[in-house]
Amino acid sequence: MSTFSALTPRFTWRGALRSAAHLALPRRSDYTELPSSWRKDLVAGVTVGIVALPLALGFGVASGVGATAGLITAIVAGFVAAVFGGSHFQVSGPTGAMTVVLVPVVARYGAESVYALAILAGVLVILMGLTGMGRLLSVIPWPVIEGFTLGIGVIIFLQQVPLALDTAKPDGENAAVVALDTLRVTYWDRALTPLVVTVGVIALMLVLTRIRRSLPASLIAVAAATVVVELVDLDIARIGALPAALPSPSVPAFDASALATMFPSAMAIAVLAALESLISARIADGMVEGVGHTHANRELVGQGLANAASGLFGGMPATGALARTAVNVRAGARTRAAAASHALVLVLVVLVATPVVALIPMSALAGVLIVTALRMIDLGTARSILRATRSDAAVYLVTVGVTIVFDLIVAVQVGVAVAAFLSLRAMSRVSGLRRAPLELDAAEEDALLDEHIAVYRFHGALFFGATKQFLDEIATVRDVHVIVLVLTEVRVMDTSGANALQEIVRDLQRRGITVLLKGLDADQLRMASSVGVLQSLGTKDHYFHDLRAAVAHARNHVRHELGGLWSLECARPRVG
Known part of the structure; x- marks a missing residue:
């Protein structure tokens, strides 16, 4: 036997299956603190569920798949990722970044394609985890991450223009172009009422946040808007009927040729799901001391399973949600039972409160998502990067511009490429x-x-x-x-x-x-x-x-x- 053969580990199916099981199966150690922390975990789960409800509905509507799909995603993906993922604190569900990717997909292939794409993307994310790509985040420079975060915030803001004006969304994939077209075709005498509702929700959320950050400002603002719209009997668009129970899982219909055509979109969704989940989990780790940190490859496997399960139940692709994860940590969560219980809170909403949820004005959800977008636009971070070095500023601005003009995945690719080029140039100068x-x-x-x-x-x-x-x-x-x-x-x-x-x-x-x-x-x-x-x-x-x-x-x-x-x-x- 050659020296190389002796040093190279032999591949065996048993070893591969053992490694996969180690990454995919829940562990007793995940719940070591549960006997002493279950009350805190339950309170955190209820808190996150209240925060997640309007966001799940809003992102479902904004993506073009519908409020029902957003709610299903928050429940199914949120529960599966909590059980199988690699983070103790991660809360998963529909997010603004994923919405940005899905809008052009829905425009190109239709809403029905999203279910199959969620399953395919889930399989790809699982493969990323099994092949050890959990270090993906380490190659993404900070200016690129912050640049595409700012770009996402701008796009989410632009996507809300049709909802805020209660105007049918014009055809198109680019959020800026669609927003401009919306302004051009809007009947302003009819759009004034929903616009007032949107502005009112934004104002109330900002006031409540200033009074006390722990208040569920989005839920209170949406509830207040719904009550006012009902009492005054305003003629504006509502969410409409929602199912009173979770649907049964089923494999969405698709054919091989259509799947091959959609594969680049599935790959983009998979990369985004992996990237955003790892970023969110890393930030959550930094917020908590004395608790085990995220296992990156296991987190990818868990997110992949969550996406596949979401697609089977008629949901959309999901990622780790930074805002909800931060709420989970601040509310006192100590184990993954908190994120799992947030999904059960949303199940309770489906079982007992769908008639009320159906009355929520679409323009109220637009207000919630506009506030979410504004919170993603961190001007302090932007100033820090722009003042750092010309290279960092160039990478940041290029990433922001490409995100808005093209899409997130192209922005990450271009941003990393520009950062790599500038780093190599700097390295060659000092060599x-x-x-x-x-x-x-x-x-x-x-x-x-x-x-x-x-x-x-x-x-x-x-x-x-x-x-x-x-x-x-x-x-x-x-x-x-x-x-x-x-x-x-x-x-x-x-x-x-x-x-x-x-x-x-x-x-x-x-x-x-x-x-x-x-x-x-x-x-x-x-x-x-x-x-x-x-x-x-x-x-x-x-x-x-x-x-x-x-x-x-x-x-x-x-x-x-x-x-x-x-x-x-x-x-x-x-x-x-």
Whole structure:
């Protein structure tokens, strides 16, 4: 058996299933604190359920799938993610970010497609968790996260324009274009009443929040608007009839060709579900001390199961909801039983209160979502990023712009790409090659030898962004017989950098200059060997771990190469 085979773990289906079960199955340790915390968890669950009700209805309506789908999603996805997810505090359900993605999907494929997309996206998120992609968040720069959060807030605000004006939503996928079209076709004499209701809900929510942050401002404002609209008998759009029980699970109808067409949308939904859930869980971890932190891969598996279950029950895709998760933590939750009980509170609403919920004005929900959007627009954070560096400001502004003009996933991709480009440019600027003195005690004879030896130190990252600079600088070297390349300060080296190193060695040796290398770490040495750098040296004796040994070898090489000329040089009297 080869060394590689001996070191590589064998894949077995039993091992894969054991790993999947470890990520997917609930654990006794999830509820260690429940005997002492169940009262706090129950209070937190009721509090979050009250907050979640108008948001679930509003996001369902705003996405184009309907209030019923939003409520089902909050119940089913909220419960499944709480039981199977990797966070003790995460509350999942329909969110504004997911609404932003779903609006163009509904416009393109119809509302019925959302159920199949939720299942497909759920499967993709499960695969992300099983393949260890829980570290996805670590590669997303902060300006990108904040940029697409601001973009989401702007889009959610724009999406509420048709609801706030009680105007049929014009065709279109871009929220800004649809909002402008809405203003153009609105009958303003009829739109004034719903607009007053929307503004009233916004004002009441802001006042209640100032009085006491723990008050369920959205529910109180929506209830007040509903009562006023009923008493005055205003002719404005309502939510309408809702089911008095949860539907039975069923596989939505779809065909393979339609599913293939919708796969890019499913992938976008899956990436967003993973990203937003991990962000929310990480922030929740930072709000609580002394409680185990989120297991990222298990969280992805739980969110994937939640999305698949939501689709089976006629719901929409879901993610971890930061606002509801924060309410859960502040209300005293200690275990995942709190998030699970919030779903049961919503089940109770479906069973006993749907006739009342059906009377809620659509414009009141628009007011709730506008306040939600305004809270996502953090001007303090924006100022901090814009004042930081020009690179961070550019990444932030590009992400915001692309989010509004195109969509979230494109915005994340473009933002990460711009951030990567600017980071690589900065890295290449601080990487470089410099000639250094030998800095070794030398006899007079060795000092004469040293005139034919050059020591160059490379510092920074030897990667594709810095290879041209490396090649250009070394190409100017003349009038030496040996070059010692000291690479101790190379922090990063990729295959492009290793290949550039090979080109340098070959070019110098073609010009009659011997190259000695010193200082690669074990991983870099393996890469250099695989690319052919060590072979280009001609002998393994030209790679050193010690600079003194490299210089001594270089002196011997010069002495041997100069031969008789060297004896004459040594015999010549020195002046001074």
